[in-house]
Amino acid sequence: MGISFSKWWKGIRKGDKIVVGFVLIFALAGAIYPFVWEWLGGDPGDLQVVINPVGAERQKIPLAGIPEEGKNLIVPGPIGDHLVEILPDGVRVIAPEDDPLKICEKTGWIRRPGATIVCVPNQLAIWLEGSDDSGLDGISE
Amino acid sequence: MSSKKEEKSFEKRRIIGGAIAVIVIIAALWIRGTGPETVTGERIQETRYFMDTVVIMQVLAENPEEKAEKAFAAMKDFSDRADRFNPDSEVYRINQNAGEGPVEIDEDIFAIIEKGKKLGEETGGLFTIAIAPLMDLWGFGKNMQPAVPDDDKIQEILPLTALEGITLYPGINGVEIASGMELDLGGIAKGAVVDHGIEVLVSLGVEAAFINAGGDIRVHGLKEDGTPWRIGIRDPRREDRGHLTDYVVEKDSGSVVTSGDYERYFTEDGVRYHHILDPRTGYPAEGLQSVSVTGESCVTADVLSTAAFMMGDEALDFLENYPGYEGLIVTDEGEILTTSNF
Known part of the structure; x- marks a missing residue:
C-alpha cells in the first residue's frame, strides 16, 4: 500500500479535489460553529418560560420571541402583584412589597432549563423548559 | 503504456478510497446499533407545582404520560396529608391534639414520622420533626414576617423541639406529642414524597425515572442510551x-439532596439569618454554606444533609461514618470537602 498524500493528491481528478475541498470546509465550519455562535451571544433556541400561578392557567412564552429590550408581565397573587421581567436569555421576578421573605426576588435571573423561581406566599412558580446543553439532568440545590 | 499503468494505479486508489468509505459507514452504523436493545418506551418530562416547590419528573416507559400522572397524583396526596398547614392533614390533627393522648393516623404518614424520629435520634436530635414552634418564632412559617426573636423566647421554646416529647404507638399507628409541641415534616416530607413517587413509578413498571423536587433528586434505571443520570x-x-x-x-439508582443557607433567609441589621435552625441553640446553624448527600433513599439523604449542615467541622466525619451515604460540604470559607467515596 503505502501511498503518500502528495502522490494521492496528484493522482486524483480536479473534480474530486473540489469535492474534498468542500468536505474540509464544511467540517471546519461545523467544528467552529458552536464557538462562533456563543461568541455572537448564543441562541435562546427552544427555551421557554412557564408561568404557573396556582389555580390559574399556565402561560408558556418562548424566549426566541422576546425583543432585546425585554418584556414585562404583571402576575397577580393573593398578597399582591409580581413583576415578571423576561429577556431573550432569561427571566426574573420582582416580588410585591408585602412578600415577607421575597425568596422569588432573591433567586435573581434564571437562564438554564430546569431552573425555577418559587413565590411561596403568593403561590406562583416560574421555570424554564427546553433542551439543555449542560450535559446535566438536574442540579441538587 | 505508461498512461495505461497510471490509469490502473488511479483506479486502484479509487477502489481503496471507496472501500474505506464503505467500512467507515458500516462501522458508524454498527456503533449506533450497540445501544441498549431493551428500551421500548419513550422518555417524557412533566413539571408541576406543589409542596411549595417545582417538581420535575422524567419517565421512560410505554405510556409515560399516564404513569407520570399517577405518580404525581400519589405524591400530591401524600404531601397534602403531611402538610401541617393543611387543616385536613394527618399532621394538622396531631398538632391540634397536642397533650391530649395519641392520635391514630394513616400508616404511610405514621411510617414517615417514625422514620423522622429514628433518623433524628441518629443525629443526636440535630434533626427534629418537632421544629415547628421554633420556625414560627423566627417567622419562617408559612406567610409570616421573619424577624430575630428575643433570646428569652427562644430559650423558652427550645424544650418543645425535643424528640423525647413524641411518643409513638406502632400497633395503632398512633402519635402523641406533649402539650405546646407541634410537628413540622418540612425537613423530611420532600424527600419522602420523592421516594414515594419513585416507588409508584417502579410499581408501574417504568424503565427509568427521574424526580427533582426543588433540588431533592432521586433516579431509577438508566436512560434510553444506556447512560446514567448526571446530577450537578x-x-x-x-x-x-x-x-x-x-x-x-x-447515578442509575439513588438520591442526591443538598441543604444550603441560600434559599430562605432574611437580613436584619446587616446580618443574614437563614432558615436552618439549630435546636441546640435556637439560632441559624453556622460554619457551612451547603451540604450535599448521596445515597439510596431520598428521605434519609434529606435528613442527613440538614443534620450535617448543623455540625460544622464535624459534618464530614459524621457522613463518612454513616453507612451507605456520602457527602460533599462547602465551608463558610468556600472550601469543598468530600467523604472518601463521594
Missing part, C-alpha cells in the same frame, strides 16, 4: 445558580 451540585455562592463544575454525580 449547586455552587452556594454562584449568583447564576450554577453548579460546582468539578463535582457531577452519575
Whole structure:
C-alpha cells in the first residue's frame, strides 16, 4: 500500500479535489460553529418560560420571541402583584412589597432549563423548559 | 503504456478510497446499533407545582404520560396529608391534639414520622420533626414576617423541639406529642414524597425515572442510551445558580439532596439569618454554606444533609461514618470537602 498524500493528491481528478475541498470546509465550519455562535451571544433556541400561578392557567412564552429590550408581565397573587421581567436569555421576578421573605426576588435571573423561581406566599412558580446543553439532568440545590 | 499503468494505479486508489468509505459507514452504523436493545418506551418530562416547590419528573416507559400522572397524583396526596398547614392533614390533627393522648393516623404518614424520629435520634436530635414552634418564632412559617426573636423566647421554646416529647404507638399507628409541641415534616416530607413517587413509578413498571423536587433528586434505571443520570451540585455562592463544575454525580439508582443557607433567609441589621435552625441553640446553624448527600433513599439523604449542615467541622466525619451515604460540604470559607467515596 503505502501511498503518500502528495502522490494521492496528484493522482486524483480536479473534480474530486473540489469535492474534498468542500468536505474540509464544511467540517471546519461545523467544528467552529458552536464557538462562533456563543461568541455572537448564543441562541435562546427552544427555551421557554412557564408561568404557573396556582389555580390559574399556565402561560408558556418562548424566549426566541422576546425583543432585546425585554418584556414585562404583571402576575397577580393573593398578597399582591409580581413583576415578571423576561429577556431573550432569561427571566426574573420582582416580588410585591408585602412578600415577607421575597425568596422569588432573591433567586435573581434564571437562564438554564430546569431552573425555577418559587413565590411561596403568593403561590406562583416560574421555570424554564427546553433542551439543555449542560450535559446535566438536574442540579441538587 | 505508461498512461495505461497510471490509469490502473488511479483506479486502484479509487477502489481503496471507496472501500474505506464503505467500512467507515458500516462501522458508524454498527456503533449506533450497540445501544441498549431493551428500551421500548419513550422518555417524557412533566413539571408541576406543589409542596411549595417545582417538581420535575422524567419517565421512560410505554405510556409515560399516564404513569407520570399517577405518580404525581400519589405524591400530591401524600404531601397534602403531611402538610401541617393543611387543616385536613394527618399532621394538622396531631398538632391540634397536642397533650391530649395519641392520635391514630394513616400508616404511610405514621411510617414517615417514625422514620423522622429514628433518623433524628441518629443525629443526636440535630434533626427534629418537632421544629415547628421554633420556625414560627423566627417567622419562617408559612406567610409570616421573619424577624430575630428575643433570646428569652427562644430559650423558652427550645424544650418543645425535643424528640423525647413524641411518643409513638406502632400497633395503632398512633402519635402523641406533649402539650405546646407541634410537628413540622418540612425537613423530611420532600424527600419522602420523592421516594414515594419513585416507588409508584417502579410499581408501574417504568424503565427509568427521574424526580427533582426543588433540588431533592432521586433516579431509577438508566436512560434510553444506556447512560446514567448526571446530577450537578449547586455552587452556594454562584449568583447564576450554577453548579460546582468539578463535582457531577452519575447515578442509575439513588438520591442526591443538598441543604444550603441560600434559599430562605432574611437580613436584619446587616446580618443574614437563614432558615436552618439549630435546636441546640435556637439560632441559624453556622460554619457551612451547603451540604450535599448521596445515597439510596431520598428521605434519609434529606435528613442527613440538614443534620450535617448543623455540625460544622464535624459534618464530614459524621457522613463518612454513616453507612451507605456520602457527602460533599462547602465551608463558610468556600472550601469543598468530600467523604472518601463521594
